[in-house]
Amino acid sequence: MADLAASLDRILHHLFDNFLDGYFYPFILEGLLLTIELFLLSLALSVVLGMIGAVAKLSKSRIAQANAAVYTTVIRGEPNLVTIFVIFYGGQILVNNIGDKLGLGYIDVSEFIAGTITLGVIFGSYMTETFRGAILAVPRGEIEAGYAYGMTASKVFFRITLPASIRHALPGFGNNSLVLLKDTALLSLIGLQDMLFRAQQAAGATRKPFTFYFTVAVIYLILTALSKLGLRWLNKRYSVGVRRA
Amino acid sequence: MKRLTLAILSAALVLVSGAAIAKEWKIVRIGVEGAYPPFSSVTTSGELVGFDIDITKALCKEMQVKCSMVQQDWDGIIPALLARKYDAIIASMSITEKRKKKVAFSDKYYNTPAKFARKKGSGIEISKEGLKGKTVGVQRATTHDEFITGEFDDTATIKRYGTQDEAYLDAVAGRVDLLLADSVAMDDGFLKTDKGKDWEFVGPDYTDPKYFGIGVGIAIRKQDTDLVEMFNKAIAGIRTKGTYAKINAKYFDFDVYGD
Amino acid sequence: MDVAAIIDNLPLYFKGLGITLSLVSGALVCGMVLAIPIGLLASVRNPLIWALPKAYIYLFTGTPLLVQMYIIYYGTGQFEALRESFLWPVLKEAYWCALIAFALNTAAYTAEILRGAIEQTYYGEIEAARSVGMSKATIYRRIILPSAFRRALPAYGNEVIFMLHGSALAGIITIVDLFGAARIVNSRYFVPFESFITAGFFYLCVTFLIVWGFKLWEKRWHAHLRPRDTDAAQKVGKLPVSKPG
Known part of the structure; x- marks a missing residue:
């Protein structure tokens, strides 16, 4: 395995030596890897938070409804950039206070973890709205049929409502994830060493900003295209059995 | 790729062993900037280089502690210190009265106009x-x-x-x-x-x-008075042992320490 | 909490708010002027005509706004020919660079919204227009565009809010907008939490104003839909659900 990695490294070096003044490989590509990891992890987190939020919004509990409403209103009402700065700095102070109270001392939240959580929380609020709408879009008859079979409420939710809502959630989910992908770039501003952060440093060092920012733009276009392909495949899978008008 | 995995692993490690660090200063985490040549910049392979970086390494060796360097943009460099993301800032930061309201400083390690x-x-x-x-x-x-x-x-x-x-x-x-x-x-x-x-x-x-201010120093949280002492001793140490002069000569053809 | 630092700097925040509002309204107007022809051409069923506008939309919706802004601001400085051209007096100013970046970006999203709305035109309406002998241009002017604008209104409300939020990026390239003001206060007093929360509060207020404004607007334009379509009435006056990727 290590051998393979080493020879791959050699090949890549050979290919990209001196491309972009030597900053492309491994400097920017390492940042790209971080961008992709960040994207996938925060997307997963946002889906989990979105589920919880949607269930809370549709629940009969007033407290759950109110909490979910504050969450989605505040986060969607202010710029993501502001939320990122608040959570990034404020979050560490909060963690410190909790750590001190519990006697654990300092608990480090790395930029990567902080960034993942921040993006997850932000897009969780958008996912909440998407999932809420999707659940409401499930025909009432299907749910009633479940109850008629004697299923419990949770069984109806997990066996009928949830699977049937996925199809309705996909377009919104797709949009949210494409925006999330682009928003990973914002984390470069809090010092997360993603692709854009690396490009910024390379631009400063070589004084060739256009070259590096343009390269990053092209890579983002490729990532967007790949995500769209993936989303199209998902859409196809979950639309099986639906007649197209 | 390997470096990335390592970084994540070590972050997780710090998370687990977080409690142990605070007391004995076996590991000191240093906040640096990385966009301020010739004091601090990054190479094509992502390595930190510069006068500040070499001084950091020399000081850590002098104090006989392990150091890890954390790159932080300038705007957030003091808030991140206060939020304990690292324990000291070695980033060409001038010792000013205003900053002293928030953080403590070591003695100066250079002074240029x-x-x-x-x-x-x-x-x-x-x-x-x-x-x-x-x-x-x-x-x-x-x-x-x-x-x-x-x-x-x-x-x-x-x-x-x-x-x-x-x-x-x-x-x-x-x-x-x-x-x-x-x-x-x-x-x-x-x-x-x-x-x-x-x-x-x-x-x-x-x-x-x-x-x-009165030159460039190392910023440390106010409660960590022991760390301030350690850095002061170490600065004096590398000054007398000639390590400082060596680093000075590597970057400049004049004395950056000032008078 | 350091409230004094915030209160002392409220004039700075208000000045920033002014810059933010002028940037956003400028970008929205220029963006709309660009978006109408681009959206129209993108909806025409001839690859020779839609290719270019669709490529434009893809390019600007597929990359982060932050990267676009970096390219326009720092990137253009790389070329000496550009620095000596007649364009430089404009590109020299950070304010104009931000305005250009925002206008080009929102134009792409708005064009995409328009294209979707135009393509959804009910064919019966066009047939009816033809049968009374309207020319193609008249059909566009009297039938297709008015109904498309109406359909596009909720999505456009979203876009306006996203533009407001996106404008926070101006603070990155030396402009002292609302976010730039927060950064200055943060860096002077080391109060990240307080300074950014304050900016967030300002943005939240403007967001609510926009939501409210669009609510009124939709009430007017969608008056004919009110008694029949309760769904549309419910959608009115809500925060953005998701941005078209």
Whole structure:
């Protein structure tokens, strides 16, 4: 395995030596890897938070409804950039206070973890709205049929409502994830060493900003295209059995 | 790739062993900037290099502790120290009264004056009159920002940048008429480079302690008085042992320590 | 909490708010002027005509706004020819660079919204227009565009809010907008939490104003839909659900 990695490294070096003044490989590509990891992890987190939020919004509990409403209103009402700065700095102070109270001392939240959580929380609020709408879009008859079979409420939710809502959630989910992908770039501003952060440093060092920012733009276009392909495949899978008008 | 995995693993490790660090200073985490040549910058492979970085390594060796360096942008460098993301800042930070309200400082480890630079042939003179309607680029939240805001806010337009590198980029692009920065940083990081060949120093050296403090020191949280002591001893140590002189000679042909 | 630092700097925040509002309204107007022809051409069923506008939309919706802004601001400074051209007096100013970046970006999203709305035109309406002998241009002017604008209104409300939020990026390239003001206060007093929360509060207020404004607007334009379509009435006056990727 290590051998393979080493020879791959050699090949890549050979290919990209001196491309972009030597900053492309491994400097920017390492940042790209971080961008992709960040994207996938925060997307997963946002889906989990979105589920919880949607269930809370549709629940009969007033407290759950109110909490979910504050969450989605505040986060969607202010710029993501502001939320990122608040959570990034404020979050560490909060963690410190909790750590001190519990006697654990300092608990480090790395930029990567902080960034993942921040993006997850932000897009969780958008996912909440998407999932809420999707659940409401499930025909009432299907749910009633479940109850008629004697299923419990949770069984109806997990066996009928949830699977049937996925199809309705996909377009919104797709949009949210494409925006999330682009928003990973914002984390470069809090010092997360993603692709854009690396490009910024390379631009400063070589004084060739256009070259590096343009390269990053092209890579983002490729990532967007790949995500769209993936989303199209998902859409196809979950639309099986639906007649197209 | 490997470095990335390692970074994540070590982050997780710190998370687990977080409690152990605070007491005995076996590991000291240092906040650095990385966009301030020749004091601190990154190479094509992502390695940190520069005067600050070499001094950091020498000090850690002198203190016999393990150091890990954390890169942080300048705007957030003090908040992140206070949030305990690292234990000390070694990033060419001047010791000023205002910063002392928030953090403690070690003794100075170098001291160089601030200076203006202008485009050759622009003929701009440094005075209230001369700066009228001119745009001056500085790095935000630096002593230079304090100085220009305090002295020339009424006549000049001030443009504030996140990093010194960005200010240089805009100087080359012609978006600023003047730069105000540390003379050494600007000389080596800009004027002596190919892109900065059309620019030159102008005006006097500025050292007014009211704005520029008493040299560059290491910032540490106020409660960590033991760490301040450790750094002070280590600075004295590398001064007497000649390690400092060696690093000084590697970067500059004059004494940056100042008097 | 350091409230004094915030109160002392409220004038700075208000000044920033002014810059933010002027940037956003400028970008929205220029963006709309660009978006109408681009959206129209993108909806025409001829690859020779839609290719270019669709490529434009893809390019600007597929990359982060932050990268676009970096390219326009720092990137253009790399080329000496550009620095000596007639364009430089404009590109020299950070304010104009931000305005250009925002206008080009929102134009792409708005064009995409328009294209979707135009393509959804009910064919019966066009047939009816033809049968009374309207020319193609008249059909566009009297039938297709008015109904498309109406359909596009909720999505456009979203876009306006996203533009407001996106404008926070101006603070990155030396402009002292609302976010730039927060950065200055943060860096002077080391109060990240307080300074950014304050900016967030300002943005939240403007967001609510926009939501409210669009609510009124939709009430007017969608008056004919009110008694029949309760769904549309419910959608009115809500925060954005998701941005078209």
